[in-house]
Amino acid sequence: LKGLTVTHKHVNLINKAGGDQLSSNFRDKNPLAQVPVLELDDGRQLRESIAICRWFEEQQPEPNLFGADAWERAQIEQWNRHAELELLLPIAQMFRNTHAFWAGRIKQAPEYGEILRETVLSRFDWIEQELAQRPYLAGPRFTVADITALCAVDFGRISKLRIKPETQPNLAAWHARVSERPSAKA
Amino acid sequence: LKGLTVTHKHVNLINKAGGDQLSSNFRDKNPLAQVPVLELDDGRQLRESIAICRWFEEQQPEPNLFGADAWERAQIEQWNRHAELELLLPIAQMFRNTHAFWAGRIKQAPEYGEILRETVLSRFDWIEQELAQRPYLAGPRFTVADITALCAVDFGRISKLRIKPETQPNLAAWHARVSERPSAKA
Numbered sequence: 270l271k272g273l274t275v276t277h278k279h280v281n282l283i284n285k286a287g288g289d290q291l292s293s294n295f296r297d298k299n300p301l302a303q304v305p306v307l308e309l310d311d312g313r314q315l316r317e318s319i320a321i322c323r324w325f326e327e328q329q330p331e332p333n334l335f336g337a338d339a340w341e342r343a344q345i346e347q348w349n350r351h352a353e354l355e356l357l358l359p360i361a362q363m364f365r366n367t368h369a370f371w372a373g374r375i376k377q378a379p380e381y382g383e384i385l386r387e388t389v390l391s392r393f394d395w396i397e398q399e400l401a402q403r404p405y406l407a408g409p410r411f412t413v414a415d416i417t418a419l420c421a422v423d424f425g426r427i428s429k430l431r432i433k434p435e436t437q438p439n440l441a442a443w444h445a446r447v448s449e450r451p452s453a454k455a
Numbered sequence: 456l457k458g459l460t461v462t463h464k465h466v467n468l469i470n471k472a473g474g475d476q477l478s479s480n481f482r483d484k485n486p487l488a489q490v491p492v493l494e495l496d497d498g499r500q501l502r503e504s505i506a507i508c509r510w511f512e513e514q515q516p517e518p519n520l521f522g523a524d525a526w527e528r529a530q531i532e533q534w535n536r537h538a539e540l541e542l543l544l545p546i547a548q549m550f551r552n553t554h555a556f557w558a559g560r561i562k563q564a565p566e567y568g569e570i571l572r573e574t575v576l577s578r579f580d581w582i583e584q585e586l587a588q589r590p591y592l593a594g595p596r597f598t599v600a601d602i603t604a605l606c607a608v609d610f611g612r613i614s615k616l617r618i619k620p621e622t623q624p625n626l627a628a629w630h631a632r633v634s635e636r637p638s639a640k641a
Contacts, residue, residue, distance in 0.1 A: 315533060320533040323532050340499070344506075351502075366567065376570045380564045384562045399486075
C-alpha cells in the first residue's frame with residue numbers, strides 16, 4: 270500500500286522443536302518470541318505490528334493511514350483501538366482458547382472462548398450500526414482502522430464467526446469494499 | 456502532567472440500575488458504555504484512553520510522552536503496546552474473570568483467570584530483565600509506556616499480583632521511581 274520494499278524472512282511458527290520463534294537467535298530480537306520483527310538496514314529492530322505501521326507511515330506518509338491533522342489522528346486512533354480491543358483481540362483469544370490447533374500446545378479455557386463468541390457477535394451488530402453512517406470505520410476514507418478490522422473479521426472465520434449479510438448488510442458491504450483493494454489481496 | 460485543565464464528570468459505574476454508563480444519555484457518547492469519554496468545548500467527543508492521551512499530547516506537546524522523532528515514537532509505541540498487551544489487558548481480564556466483585560454481574564471464566572496469572576507473573580520476570588538495562592520502560596526517560604505499565608501493576612494488586620522485590624529489584628525500583636512522581640500521586 271505504501272510502496273515500501275521490505276525483504277521477508279519467514280519464521281516457521283510450528284516445527285518439531287515448537288517453532289523458530291523459540292530459538293535463541295529469534296529471542297534476541299524479541300524475548301516474547303512473537304512475530305513480526307522489523308529489522309532496519311543499520312541493525313535496529315522494532316516489534317509490534319502497529320509500531321511498525323507507524324514507522325512505515327513516517328517513512329512514507331502517503332497514502333495517509335493514521336490521520337492528517339490532530340483531530341483526525343485522534344479519531345483514527347479511537348477507531349483503530351476499537352477494532353483491536355473489541356474485535357481482533359477477542360477473536361484471537363477465542364481461537365487460542367477453543368481451537369483444536371492449540372490443544373496440547375497451550376493451556377486452553379474453552380469456557381472463556383464461548384463468552385468471547387457472544388461478545389464478538391454483539392460487536393458485529395454494533396459495527397453494523399456504525400457502518401450505516403459512513404463507508405469506512407473512522408470516517409469517509411480508508412485508514413489503518415479498516416486494516417485492523419479486516420484482519421479481525423477474516424481471522425474470525427477460523428472460529429466460525431461470520432458476517433450475516435441479511436442482518437448486517439453494511440458490515441458485509443464494507444467487508445467487500447475493503448477486501449477488493451489491491452493491498453488486501455497482496 | 457501536561458498542565459491541561461479538564462472538568463471531570465463522574466460516571467457512577469455501579470448503581471441499582473447497573474451503572475450510569477448504561478443510560479441512553481451516556482450511550483449516545485459511547486455505544487460501548489465504556490469510560491472515559493472526552494468532550495471538547497465545541498461538543499466533539501473522543502473515546503479510548505490512549506486516543507485521548509494522543510490528543511492531549513498534540514494540544515500540549517511538553518513534556519513529551521510519545522516521542523520526539525520517528526524512531527523514538529516507534530520505540531515508545533512498541534513499549535506502550537507491550538505494557539498494554541502483556542500487562543494491562545491480561546491483568547484487567549484476570550480481575551474480570553476471577554474477582555468476587557464481578558460474580559453475578561458478568562459471565563466469568565475463573566479457569567482462564569488462572570492461566571492469565573501465570574502469564575502475568577512471567578511478564579513481570581521479563582520486565583525485570585528489561586529494567587536492568589535502563590531506568591524507564593522505553594529508554595532513558597519517562598514516557599506514556601511507563602504510565603500504562605504503572606496502571607497495570609497497581610491494578611494487579613486487587614488480584615494479588617505483586618512485585619517480588621527480592622527477585623525483581625529493578626522492577627521494584629522502577630515502580631518506586633514512577634510512583635513518587637507528582638502526577639502519579641495526583
